Amino acid sequence: MAKRSVATAPSLGPAAVILFGATGDLARRKLLPALFGLWRSRTLAPESRIVGFASEPYDADAYRRLVEDALGQEALGTTEERTLFCRLLTYLGGDFAVPADYARLQADLEGAPPDRLFYLAAPPPTYPAIVERLGAQGLARSVSGAVTRIVIEKPFGSDLPSAQQLNRRLHRHFREEQIFRIDHYLGKETVQNLLVLRFANTLLEPVWNRNYVSQVQITAAETLGVEHRGVYYQGAGALRDMVQNHLLQLLALVAMEPPVAFRADDVRDQKVAVLRSIHPLTPYQVHSQVVRGQYASGIVAGQPVCGYRQEPGVDPASRVETFVAARLFVDNWRWAGVPFLLRTGKRLARRTTEIAVEFQRPPQTLFADTMAQGKLEPNTLVMRIQPQEGIFLRFGAKAPGQDIRVVPVEMDFGYGDSFGATTGGEAYPRLVLDALRGDATLFIRADEAEAAWRLVDSIRAGWDADRGGGREPASYVAGSWGPAAAGRLPGRRHRWRQD
Numbered sequence: 001m002a003k004r005s006v007a008t009a010p011s012l013g014p015a016a017v018i019l020f021g022a023t024g025d026l027a028r029r030k031l032l033p034a035l036f037g038l039w040r041s042r043t044l045a046p047e048s049r050i051v052g053f054a055s056e057p058y059d060a061d062a063y064r065r066l067v068e069d070a071l072g073q074e075a076l077g078t079t080e081e082r083t084l085f086c087r088l089l090t091y092l093g094g095d096f097a098v099p100a101d102y103a104r105l106q107a108d109l110e111g112a113p114p115d116r117l118f119y120l121a122a123p124p125p126t127y128p129a130i131v132e133r134l135g136a137q138g139l140a141r142s143v144s145g146a147v148t149r150i151v152i153e154k155p156f157g158s159d160l161p162s163a164q165q166l167n168r169r170l171h172r173h174f175r176e177e178q179i180f181r182i183d184h185y186l187g188k189e190t191v192q193n194l195l196v197l198r199f200a201n202t203l204l205e206p207v208w209n210r211n212y213v214s215q216v217q218i219t220a221a222e223t224l225g226v227e228h229r230g231v232y233y234q235g236a237g238a239l240r241d242m243v244q245n246h247l248l249q250l251l252a253l254v255a256m257e258p259p260v261a262f263r264a265d266d267v268r269d270q271k272v273a274v275l276r277s278i279h280p281l282t283p284y285q286v287h288s289q290v291v292r293g294q295y296a297s298g299i300v301a302g303q304p305v306c307g308y309r310q311e312p313g314v315d316p317a318s319r320v321e322t323f324v325a326a327r328l329f330v331d332n333w334r335w336a337g338v339p340f341l342l343r344t345g346k347r348l349a350r351r352t353t354e355i356a357v358e359f360q361r362p363p364q365t366l367f368a369d370t371m372a373q374g375k376l377e378p379n380t381l382v383m384r385i386q387p388q389e390g391i392f393l394r395f396g397a398k399a400p401g402q403d404i405r406v407v408p409v410e411m412d413f414g415y416g417d418s419f420g421a422t423t424g425g426e427a428y429p430r431l432v433l434d435a436l437r438g439d440a441t442l443f444i445r446a447d448e449a450e451a452a453w454r455l456v457d458s459i460r461a462g463w464d465a466d467r468g469g470g471r472e473p474a475s476y477v478a479g480s481w482g483p484a485a486a487g488r489l490p491g492r493r494h495r496w497r498q499d
């Protein structure tokens with residue numbers, strides 16, 4: 001197949017990027033490499049400044065060495081490029097809660113480019129204090145024609161009341177157009193391609209509804225366990241960690257109406273409408289439509305692994321879920337009655353994130369033998385997000401021979417085949433670039449975060465009610481596809497895709 005060209009971004013004006021949590025894992029592994037990439041491609045102007053803000057008592061040179069090492073470990077660029085890039089860096093060792101440290105930050109920013117991007121990659125409990133201090137110091141205001149923006153990493157709150165409170169606090173100091181709430185799934189090329197597939201083509205739209213679609217399955221399966229994040233995960237669980245954000249975002253992109261234009265508010269209006277069409281679940285619905293599980297020890301990729309309760313930082317009697325499967329309904333004109341099956345978990349059999357849209361079977365039984373033997377598979381369109389990247393359509397074809405025998409075959413689009421390279425799966429370069437240029441299309445709006453929490457809170461409330469009866473997440477063997485109970489969610493005539 002002929003290779004297609006890959007688009008590059010136009011360059012930006014100089015900016016000051018202030019990284020809260022500048023020594024943390026996210027900054028070192030994702031954000032600084034993303035900024036380095038933008039600088040290397042000359043998208044980020046060479047007069048830009050990056051101010052690292054964290055509690056460690058480094059000086060600028062020590063911080064530069066830390067960043068050079070981090071970039072080196074990711075094997076990015078040449079030594080000379082890394083050294084040159086690190087000249088953009090300065091460092092402020094301080095306390096996010098102490099007003100005097102914001103006065104120092106302000107002094108530090110004297111002479112830096114007036115366009116500012118505050119990037120909150122610090123522990124989420126520090127967000128309210130940071131927002132408050134930035135506001136009090138007058139740093140949230142844009143100065144003389146320049147722009148000031150703030151990026152906030154997930155989790156955005158831990159339930160609806162805390163998300164509302166954080167939104168109120170942000171809005172006291174920043175206008176909504178200045179606020180960029182990240183969900184890194186939206187930065188994945190394959191996720192953005194969902195919108196292109198749906199709205200740059202006419203083929204699918206006529207069948208993209210309850211008349212033709214029998215169910216939608218969204219899977220985000222990981223083979224990794226909680227790694228070193230046991231303490232965080234104890235307070236989160238798979239519902240807050242993956243469903244509230246990544247899975248519901250994927251669902252919203254699949255189910256949304258065409259936006260008026262590809263502009264931030266037009267796209268987000270439609271996504272919010274989808275999220276609001278999924279009514280909060282009653283405890284009974286939670287009981288029958290949602291399954292939670294927790295991994296026990298098992299074998300993953302040929303290696304024995306411990307159970308969740310044995311992970312560092314995890315309570316040995318923990319009831320936190322590492323797996324969630326849910327059957328949800330988008331109660332609107334287009335989707336009424338179509339199950340949206342969501343499934344995510346750690347330590348599952350294979351790493352895969354995909355969306356499968358399954359179409360209805362033909363209304364008439366023409367190829368009786370095949371039908372009688374239950375072999376006629378429904379047409380399925382599978383959008384593969386990662387690690388394979390592409391789209392395939394499964395349909396029935398006649399196998400060569402004297403009889404009519406229908407077998408499933410696939411039409412396959414792979415990024416590698418068509419564009420000569422995979423996307424690399426990196427979401428951050430795109431998201432950091434969009435935040436710098438002020439395009440909020442791939443970021444979460446205040447009402448969107450709240451709508452997702454409303455639904456997720458109803459599931460948690462259902463579990464809490466169940467807990468009164470002593471229920472726990474169902475245990476599953478690490479390396480399996482989750483608890484057996486999840487198998488009933490697709491209904492009698494369907495099953496989870498596992499290939």
Ligand code: BG6
Nearest residue numbers: 154184220222224241242353386
């Ligand atoms: C993060 C979660 O948001 O997404 C992690 O906190 C999870 O627990 C990760 O592992 C998955 O992201 P990706 O891009 O690897 O699918």
